[in-house]
Amino acid sequence: MARLLEKKVSRRHFMGLSSCALATIAIGSQVKVLKALAKDGRIDAPTGLGSKDVYSSCGMCVNKCGFIARVKDGVIQKLDPNPEFFIRSRAMLCARGNAGVKVVYDPDRLKYPLIRVEGSKRGEGKFRRATWEEALDLVAKNMNEIKDKYSRASVMFASTEGTFSEHFFTQLAECYGSPNTLRHPTLCLSSNIQGFGATFGTNPTPDVLNADFIIMSGANRSEALMTPDSIDLLRGDGGKRKLVYLDPRFTKTSAKADEWFPIKPGTDMAFILAMIHVIVTENLQDQAFIDEFTVGFEQLVPHIAPYTPEWAAAECEIPAADIRRIAREFAAAAPKAVYYQGRRSSFMANDTQMRRAMAILNTIIGNWDTKGGLIPNASIALTKHDYLAPWYDEDIPGRLDDGAVTYLSEKDGAWPAFRDRALAADPYPIKGMMVYKQNPLASVPNRAKTLKLMEQMDFICTIDITMSDTAWHSDVVLPEATYLERQDPLEGLGGIVPVVAFRQPCIPPMFESKESLWIIQEIAKRLSEEIAAEFDFTMEEHLHHQVKHNPQILEDLKTKGIYYESTEPNYGRTRGTALKTKSGKIEIFSQKYADNGHDPLPVYTRPTAVPSNRYRLLVGRHAYFTHGTTANNPYLHDIMPENTLWLNPVEAQKLGLKNGQMVKVRSAVGEERLKLEVTQKIRPDSVYMAHGFGVLSKAQTNIYGKGGSDAALIEEKYCPISGNVAMHETFVEILPA
Numbered sequence: 001m002a003r004l005l006e007k008k009v010s011r012r013h014f015m016g017l018s019s020c021a022l023a024t025i026a027i028g029s030q031v032k033v034l035k036a037l038a039k040d041g042r043i044d045a046p047t048g049l050g051s052k053d054v055y056s057s058c059g060m061c062v063n064k065c066g067f068i069a070r071v072k073d074g075v076i077q078k079l080d081p082n083p084e085f086f087i088r089s090r091a092m093l094c095a096r097g098n099a100g101v102k103v104v105y106d107p108d109r110l111k112y113p114l115i116r117v118e119g120s121k122r123g124e125g126k127f128r129r130a131t132w133e134e135a136l137d138l139v140a141k142n143m144n145e146i147k148d149k150y151s152r153a154s155v156m157f158a159s160t161e162g163t164f165s166e167h168f169f170t171q172l173a174e175c176y177g178s179p180n181t182l183r184h185p186t187l188c189l190s191s192n193i194q195g196f197g198a199t200f201g202t203n204p205t206p207d208v209l210n211a212d213f214i215i216m217s218g219a220n221r222s223e224a225l226m227t228p229d230s231i232d233l234l235r236g237d238g239g240k241r242k243l244v245y246l247d248p249r250f251t252k253t254s255a256k257a258d259e260w261f262p263i264k265p266g267t268d269m270a271f272i273l274a275m276i277h278v279i280v281t282e283n284l285q286d287q288a289f290i291d292e293f294t295v296g297f298e299q300l301v302p303h304i305a306p307y308t309p310e311w312a313a314a315e316c317e318i319p320a321a322d323i324r325r326i327a328r329e330f331a332a333a334a335p336k337a338v339y340y341q342g343r344r345s346s347f348m349a350n351d352t353q354m355r356r357a358m359a360i361l362n363t364i365i366g367n368w369d370t371k372g373g374l375i376p377n378a379s380i381a382l383t384k385h386d387y388l389a390p391w392y393d394e395d396i397p398g399r400l401d402d403g404a405v406t407y408l409s410e411k412d413g414a415w416p417a418f419r420d421r422a423l424a425a426d427p428y429p430i431k432g433m434m435v436y437k438q439n440p441l442a443s444v445p446n447r448a449k450t451l452k453l454m455e456q457m458d459f460i461c462t463i464d465i466t467m468s469d470t471a472w473h474s475d476v477v478l479p480e481a482t483y484l485e486r487q488d489p490l491e492g493l494g495g496i497v498p499v500v501a502f503r504q505p506c507i508p509p510m511f512e513s514k515e516s517l518w519i520i521q522e523i524a525k526r527l528s529e530e531i532a533a534e535f536d537f538t539m540e541e542h543l544h545h546q547v548k549h550n551p552q553i554l555e556d557l558k559t560k561g562i563y564y565e566s567t568e569p570n571y572g573r574t575r576g577t578a579l580k581t582k583s584g585k586i587e588i589f590s591q592k593y594a595d596n597g598h599d600p601l602p603v604y605t606r607p608t609a610v611p612s613n614r615y616r617l618l619v620g621r622h623a624y625f626t627h628g629t630t631a632n633n634p635y636l637h638d639i640m641p642e643n644t645l646w647l648n649p650v651e652a653q654k655l656g657l658k659n660g661q662m663v664k665v666r667s668a669v670g671e672e673r674l675k676l677e678v679t680q681k682i683r684p685d686s687v688y689m690a691h692g693f694g695v696l697s698k699a700q701t702n703i704y705g706k707g708g709s710d711a712a713l714i715e716e717k718y719c720p721i722s723g724n725v726a727m728h729e730t731f732v733e734i735l736p737a
């Protein structure tokens with residue numbers, strides 16, 4: 001029998017709540033709007049509701065840029081950038097942000113709770129419309145059955161950050177009693193967090209606005225948009241700023257860079273170690289900084305001796321003279337020089353050590369916590385919602401993936417390692433899958449293996465806004481109200497200048513979609529009275545609780561759509577204080593790594609050579625698309641209706657393949673068909689395809705049957721230190737289709 005073991009956190013009571021005066025929305029004649037939502041997506045607006053502007057923040061990607069929704073007669077006409085949000089997004093909305101209107105009025109959006117038709121198989125797409133009552137009852141029934149038959153830990157909870165509401169979902173996992181939450185970092189940036197964290201005790205933000213010299217390893221800021229960096233990189237400074245960019249592809253960032261090198265994939269560490277070699281052998285380091293703030297420089301000196309520019313040139317195919325020159329220029333620009341660590345660090349299986357090398361290079365020029373350098377993130381405090389959890393069963397040993405990677409982040413888990421354990425039921429079975437705002441079938445490498453994992457489930461429930469591939473393979477699909485229709489908790493965005501962002505409904509939820517808090521509360525009620533009690537609050541109460549120490553935050557959010565305490569960075573906060581490393585100093589040499597059997601200083605490992613007649617598959621962002629989620633958006637689909645496989649002309653000629661023809665792309669784990677794009681923009685040893693196509697869900701009507709899926713081709717190698725997936729370790733063969 002399962003029982004409550006630990007009550008780690010004391011109960012919080014909402015005290016003295018005044019009634020919340022958040023902007024309320026005229027419900028109006030929404031029915032008319034719905035009726036008018038024709039198949040072509042055109043809206044005939046009802047009249048008489050008037051016009052209004054609503055401050056909120058974008059939900060199309062991680063950046064959460066502030067906008068003002070122009071609403072007329074109950075219909076969102078347009079989203080404009082919020083000028084007050086300048087401090088964070090530089091007051092821009094990208095193509096995806098603008099196309100956000102279509103998320104609401106997309107005929108393909110989820111409208112009602114759906115239950116898979118009895119007797120049909122997962123993936124056949126046979127769903128019937130259900131009432132919320134019936135769908136929620138079914139979710140709770142299955143969660144309770146799995147708990148009784150196996151244990152609470154046998155239900156996994158997969159979710160991704162970005163909706164402000166995710167913590168209600170992870171709280172549900174904790175209250176239900178499962179330690180098995182699977183968040184997105186091991187698909188994205190956990191090696192960055194680990195590599196920089198091991199060095200500085202935190203993962204800092206590069207001060208792009210003020211740096212005079214920036215080097216980027218495949219951080220494609222002109223397409224993979226991160227605010228404010230993407231805009232700040234383009235700052236007009238009369239040519240003072242220098243950007244050196246390494247990418248096997250000619251991207252939009254390559255076009256904007258002062259120097260672009262088509263580096264051999266997986267060899268950035270050679271370039272970085274050689275830069276360190278030059279700086280140290282020519283005595284260009286900031287010795288005073290090193291002596292005061294760091295440990296391990298004396299071990300670094302002999303360590304980098306063999307890593308000469310000539311050695312590196314043979315590895316990374318960047319000329320030794322350039323490496324030497326760039327190292328000197330970098331040191332001369334210090335401390336206003338940064339080796340920008342990027343965001344998605346799921347490159348190769350040695351990624352954590354590669355990011356460590358970047359962190360060490362930054363350290364020796366003394367750019368820590370100073371203008372134009374690497375700045376530890378600041379944040380604005382919001383009061384957390386306390387609850388009595390986790391409730392873990394006595395007989396559950398812990399997370400299923402415990403020990404699978406060295407530094408497992410408890411809430412994040414390690415996706416591919418977890419999946420292997422779950423498939424082997426090692427050490428216990430996983431039989432239920434709850435998914436919130438994650439699409440593992442598109443975002444976890446080796447789709448066939450994820451499908452296998454889903455096959456073994458007794459029950460799968462997905463909460464989404466559209467029929468993703470994962471939703472398509474679920475038993476129950478619950479429609480959340482989109483970011484334009486719901487109130488979310490307040491969200492602090494940390495960084496060099498921290499802000500609080502705000503998301504409120506621009507229109508009421510359409511069809512039968514519901515806010516996530518309501519969905520979670522209704523599931524909780526059906527699980528047990530005790531779990532329900534942990535969610536016994538309204539969103540208004542929650543918002544007031546978040547700002548109870550400073551109600552001004554909510555006032556500013558209502559009137560400006562953003563809250564900040566200062567518009568200026570506060571440099572040097574951590575200089576002279578103990579960092580969150582074992583020694584309290586910046587750790588060039590990591591004793592922690594040595595103790596765990598990892599190289600205490602980064603040792604170069606050569607990537608596996610590309611076999612003959614094969615190509616290395618690279619992934620990367622596209623400015624119009626967010627992961628696998630926006631390709632079906634009607635506006636964005638118009639701009640790019642399918643993905644292509646980039647191949648260098650020399651190789652195309654060798655293979656006798658022509659631009660525009662269909663090809664088969666085959667890896668060890670899958671085969672996809674898509675159009676060939678013969679282009680000089682990629683090295684001859686690599687190929688590239690945009691993410692988000694080759695979907696399985698027929699309910700994505702614009703893109704079903706178009707293009708190919710990268711997730712179906714990528715093998716699931718991962719970094720043993722951080723668990724981060726290695727997305728570029730897959731080789732493919734290309735054949736005429």
Ligand SMILES: Nc1nc2c(c(=O)[nH]1)N[C@H]1C(S)=C(S)[C@@H](COP(=O)(O)OP(=O)(O)OC[C@H]3O[C@@H](n4cnc5c(=O)[nH]c(N)nc54)[C@H](O)[C@@H]3O)O[C@H]1N2
Nearest residue numbers: 160184187188437438439443463464465468480627710711
């Ligand atoms: N092959 C391949 N795999 C990748 C990558 C790649 O480039 N190629 N990139 C990796 C990276 S860097 C990341 S961060 C991950 C991201 O991948 P995931 O963590 O899976 O996140 P997303 O793809 O952004 O979104 C997943 C789901 O959220 C749904 N969604 C969007 N808005 C809402 C909402 O408001 N509410 C709810 N309930 N659902 C919503 C979308 O419809 C989608 O189904 O993928 C990683 N995986």
Ligand SMILES: Nc1nc2c(c(=O)[nH]1)N[C@H]1C(S)=C(S)[C@@H](COP(=O)(O)OP(=O)(O)OC[C@H]3O[C@@H](n4cnc5c(=O)[nH]c(N)nc54)[C@H](O)[C@@H]3O)O[C@H]1N2
Nearest residue numbers: 217218219220224225246265266343344620621623626627
């Ligand atoms: N438009 C848009 N913007 C986004 C997102 C989005 O989906 N769409 N997602 C957001 C998220 S979650 C993330 S994590 C970030 C990701 O932002 P980035 O970290 O910039 O990641 P990617 O675009 O995935 O870029 C990887 C780039 O690295 C190159 N590359 C591949 N292998 C190597 C290599 O070995 N060495 C070097 N030097 N380069 C290599 C690829 O060609 C590609 O251009 O973007 C964020 N911003």
Ligand code: SF4
Nearest residue numbers: 058061064065094097
């Ligand atoms: S970068 Fe674009 S998609 Fe991302 S939050 Fe900002 S406007 Fe939205």
Ligand SMILES: [Mo]
Nearest residue numbers: 187188189344
């Ligand atoms: Mo990411």
